[in-house]
Amino acid sequence: MENILSIRLRRSFSKLRESWDEIQEIRLRSRQPLIVCRGGKEWFLDETGTFCRDETRAVRVLAEDIQESMAYICQYSLYAYEDEIRRGFITVRGGHRIGVAGQAAVEQGKIKSISCVSSLNIRISHQIKGCGMPFFSYLWQEENPCHTLIVSPPGGGKTTLLRDFIRLFSNGFSGYPGVSVALIDERSEVGACHMGIPQNDVGIRTDVMANCPKAAAIEMMVRAMGPRVVAFDELGGKEDLDAVNYAVHSGCRVLTTIHGSRPEDVKQRCGKFLFDRYVFLDGWQRAGHVCQILDRAGRILYKAV
Amino acid sequence: MWWMKCIGSLLILAGCGFLGWEKGAMLRRRIWLLREMIQSLILFKSLTGTYRLPLNVVFLRISSQMKLPMADFYRKLAGHFEQQEQPEGALLWQQTVEEMGDVFEREDRELFRRLGDFIGIQDVVIQAAAVEDCIQELRERISLMESERPDKEKVYQVLSLTIGGFLVLLLI
Numbered sequence: 001m002e003n004i005l006s007i008r009l010r011r012s013f014s015k016l017r018e019s020w021d022e023i024q025e026i027r028l029r030s031r032q033p034l035i036v037c038r039g040g041k042e043w044f045l046d047e048t049g050t051f052c053r054d055e056t057r058a059v060r061v062l063a064e065d066i067q068e069s070m071a072y073i074c075q076y077s078l079y080a081y082e083d084e085i086r087r088g089f090i091t092v093r094g095g096h097r098i099g100v101a102g103q104a105a106v107e108q109g110k111i112k113s114i115s116c117v118s119s120l121n122i123r124i125s126h127q128i129k130g131c132g133m134p135f136f137s138y139l140w141q142e143e144n145p146c147h148t149l150i151v152s153p154p155g156g157g158k159t160t161l162l163r164d165f166i167r168l169f170s171n172g173f174s175g176y177p178g179v180s181v182a183l184i185d186e187r188s189e190v191g192a193c194h195m196g197i198p199q200n201d202v203g204i205r206t207d208v209m210a211n212c213p214k215a216a217a218i219e220m221m222v223r224a225m226g227p228r229v230v231a232f233d234e235l236g237g238k239e240d241l242d243a244v245n246y247a248v249h250s251g252c253r254v255l256t257t258i259h260g261s262r263p264e265d266v267k268q269r270c271g272k273f274l275f276d277r278y279v280f281l282d283g284w285q286r287a288g289h290v291c292q293i294l295d296r297a298g299r300i301l302y303k304a305v
Numbered sequence: 306m307w308w309m310k311c312i313g314s315l316l317i318l319a320g321c322g323f324l325g326w327e328k329g330a331m332l333r334r335r336i337w338l339l340r341e342m343i344q345s346l347i348l349f350k351s352l353t354g355t356y357r358l359p360l361n362v363v364f365l366r367i368s369s370q371m372k373l374p375m376a377d378f379y380r381k382l383a384g385h386f387e388q389q390e391q392p393e394g395a396l397l398w399q400q401t402v403e404e405m406g407d408v409f410e411r412e413d414r415e416l417f418r419r420l421g422d423f424i425g426i427q428d429v430v431i432q433a434a435a436v437e438d439c440i441q442e443l444r445e446r447i448s449l450m451e452s453e454r455p456d457k458e459k460v461y462q463v464l465s466l467t468i469g470g471f472l473v474l475l476l477i
Contacts, residue, residue, distance in 0.1 A: 068392040076386055076394030077359035078427035
């Protein structure tokens with residue numbers, strides 16, 4: 001992981017006593033102290049690889065460090081990551097995502113590129129395998145996967161849960177057979193594809209279409225890959241709903257997520273389409289906490305104690 | 306003893322003739338190498354411009370499609386880029402060109418080395434233009450060398466046999 005950092009910053013990280021598993025984010029800002037997020041809290045990192053609260057002891061990030069890190073992140077091939085840079089994030093091997101900020105080059109009101117990168121936000125991927133296992137059996141009805149909607153407030157863990165459900169549907173679990181899954185990964189958050197290969201474990205029967213608009217990708221995948229389940233993150237507007245209808249009428253089951261916290265939020269966003277299962281996450285207690293699962297008629301199938 | 310002198314003369318003439326022939330062969334080999342360079346750069350343009358592959362992958366693919374020594378050059382390059390040994394890709398390119406040593410003629414090596422400044426930059430259009438410029442210059446070089454080659458080969462052969470004759474006269 002530290003190989004994507006400049007040689008100067010690597011020296012501090014090479015002396016790190018704590019495990020990389022504890023680190024959630026590394027923030028590099030030009031001419032600012034190096035900040036590391038672990039355990040939900042921010043720490044400065046000093047030259048001896050020790051976390052501290054004292055800003056004056058922290059390693060200072062230079063503009064050259066950002067430039068050099070970008071070279072390593074993009075494997076010296078900035079042109080190959082032009083689309084990702086324009087979107088504002090790059091996915092690297094291991095599924096880690098790097099947010100990019102700086103001076104944008106704009107053409108006709110659209111961002112053409114980011115020319116002078118001044119900030120990098122390295123989000124370290126931590127897949128939580130097994131978080132969906134206790135609830136997987138609720139997603140089946142009469143030996144068929146259900147149309148499932150995961151509802152959660154921002155930061156509630158819906159993408160992590162979605163990823164695990166995809167993996168379980170794909171591999172099979174607890175007597176349920178594995179089925180082919182088409183994952184439409186528009187922002188490369190679920191599979192975290194690097195050079196087209198998902199870096200997270202999304203199952204052995206999963207086909208991934210990354211960095212592609214959802215509506216177009218759903219149609220393409222349904223026609224080309226013949227999936228049993230079509231999965232994607234964040235059900236959006238009318239276009240997404242039309243694509244969902246297309247998938248449903250093609251005989252596929254849909255597994256997706258939506259921002260919200262109450263059944264009323266879902267009705268507003270989904271219109272007339274009814275899912276078979278609604279999985280509600282309570283992001284405020286802790287991320288990934290499933291508080292209830294409802295069926296199509298609103299009956300409670302599972303409620304957390 | 307006269308027969309030994311004949312054999313000696315023939316050996317000297319053959320040796321000098323061979324040196325002249327080898328000089329001509331080196332010229333032909335340099336032209337062939339320049340053509341291989343062009344071929345590799347055309348592949349490079351395609352893999353970076355159309356497919357937008359990262360450089361380590363591009364270099365590996367090129368090396369699998371080229372013959373030695375270009376295959377060796379691109380394989381070394383892929384290795385260096387994979388290891389990320391330098392803060393800039395241009396430095397890795399230039400380092401690898403230097404590592405190839407006398408495989409490339411000095412002026413060809415210099416031309417190839419300069420191309421490194423444009424490798425991997427964000428603007429793929431400028432990168433492609435720089436590669437195209439390099440290809441053009443290589444083509445011009447080949448054209449010039451092809452036009453001069455027949456005369457040069459004759460000169461090498463005549464010169465080598467003349468020197469051989471002088472050596473025969475001197476020594477034998």
